[in-house]
Amino acid sequence: MDKEEAFKQLKRMNAKKILLQIPDGLKPQAFDIFNYFASDFNVIVSSSSFYGACDIGNREIYEGVDCIVQLGHTEIPNINYPLPVIFIEYYYNTIEIDDSTFDVLKSDGINKIGLLSSVQYYNEMLYIKDRLERNGFSVYVGKNDGRLKYPGQVLGCNFSTAHSVSLYVDAFLLISTGLFHGIGVQLSSDDRDVYILDLNDKKIHNIRHDTDIFLKKRYARMERALNAKRFCVVVDTKIGQYRMKIANEIYEKLKALNKNVIMTSADNINPADFENFMCDAIIFTGCPRVPIDDEEKFKMPVLTPTEFDLIFGFKKSKRYVMDEIVS
Numbered sequence: 092m093d094k095e096e097a098f099k100q101l102k103r104m105n106a107k108k109i110l111l112q113i114p115d116g117l118k119p120q121a122f123d124i125f126n127y128f129a130s131d132f133n134v135i136v137s138s139s140s141f142y143g144a145c146d147i148g149n150r151e152i153y154e155g156v157d158c159i160v161q162l163g164h165t166e167i168p169n170i171n172y173p174l175p176v177i178f179i180e181y182y183y184n185t186i187e188i189d190d191s192t193f194d195v196l197k198s199d200g201i202n203k204i205g206l207l208s209s210v211q212y213y214n215e216m217l218y219i220k221d222r223l224e225r226n227g228f229s230v231y232v233g234k235n236d237g238r239l240k241y242p243g244q245v246l247g248c249n250f251s252t253a254h255s256v257s258l259y260v261d262a263f264l265l266i267s268t269g270l271f272h273g274i275g276v277q278l279s280s281d282d283r284d285v286y287i288l289d290l291n292d293k294k295i296h297n298i299r300h301d302t303d304i305f306l307k308k309r310y311a312r313m314e315r316a317l318n319a320k321r322f323c324v325v326v327d328t329k330i331g332q333y334r335m336k337i338a339n340e341i342y343e344k345l346k347a348l349n350k351n352v353i354m355t356s357a358d359n360i361n362p363a364d365f366e367n368f369m370c371d372a373i374i375f376t377g378c379p380r381v382p383i384d385d386e387e388k389f390k391m392p393v394l395t396p397t398e399f400d401l402i403f404g405f406k407k408s409k410r411y412v413m414d415e416i417v418s
């Protein structure tokens with residue numbers, strides 16, 4: 092939905108007061124967006140950072156609000172939001188790609204491709220699909236589960252679209268920035284090769300080497316947790332990250348291992364808070380990206396639930412997979 096359509100929808104629902112939620116990258120536009128809606132609505136902009144549609148803040152901040160308008164994210168269909176939420180999606184403009192961009196796939200003998208994108212590149216993905224097919228590739232766009240809105244979409248916590256086609260493809264091509272999603276696809280989907288199309292330099296590269304480096308770093312953290320004595324299990328209170336059942340299961344497993352463990356909650360997990368708990372390791376059940384993206388910020392190892400199960404032997408398979416929140 093764009094902002095004009097959001098405006099009309101707010102009118103239709105007779106909203107009076109709206110709360111704007113803007114991720115950091117779009118905050119420079121906050122004045123324009125505020126003024127656009129303030130012509131007809133009572134608007135307040137949250138200064139918090141919102142990393143995904145899994146997070147609409149705490150109840151206190153939407154007291155008296157008729158509707159939340161969140162920018163830059165796409166709805167997570169299987170979340171029951173406690174009040175109406177409108178998502179204004181942001182897309183990048185389509186960039187022209189030369190056919191020679193795909194030469195690396197041809198020279199690596201790739202024919203059947205699983206095509207994926209993070210949501211801001213969804214239009215790009217449809218364009219690339221057409222270009223790949225014209226160049227003779229067979230393209231598979233995977234089915235989304237209830238946490239994803241679009242076929243082929245990936246989130247940092249959900250690679251279901253990759254799982255649904257991994258048996259049929261030679262490799263995946265992901266349109267995204269950064270490595271996190273690509274590494275997640277590689278580790279979670281029968282270890283197929285993953286290529287990333289970087290739209291800045293219009294080049295495709297294989298990320299297997301990056302995945303190997305990632306694994307080395309994560310195993311070093313996981314092994315440190317193996318020797319830890321005092322653990323904090325953290326349940327995140329964000330509506331789309333709240334996994335109390337998993338947190339309870341981990342707590343029980345740690346008790347059974349004779350570890351000293353406490354249950355804790357957090358909205359935005361803060362490294363300093365956990366230093367004060369004097370714990371040796373944290374198992375974090377919220378956003379799967381946090382233990383990985385923020386690993387340097389914590390003095391102690393912070394593991395995802397799947398890493399915990401792997402290193403402490405609660406998993407039959409010895410294969411590392413990314414933590415996912417599935418429907």
Ligand code: SF4
Pocket residue numbers: 142143144145146246247248249331332377378379380416
């Ligand atoms: Fe994104 Fe993390 Fe939320 Fe998933 S849990 S939508 S990866 S912020």
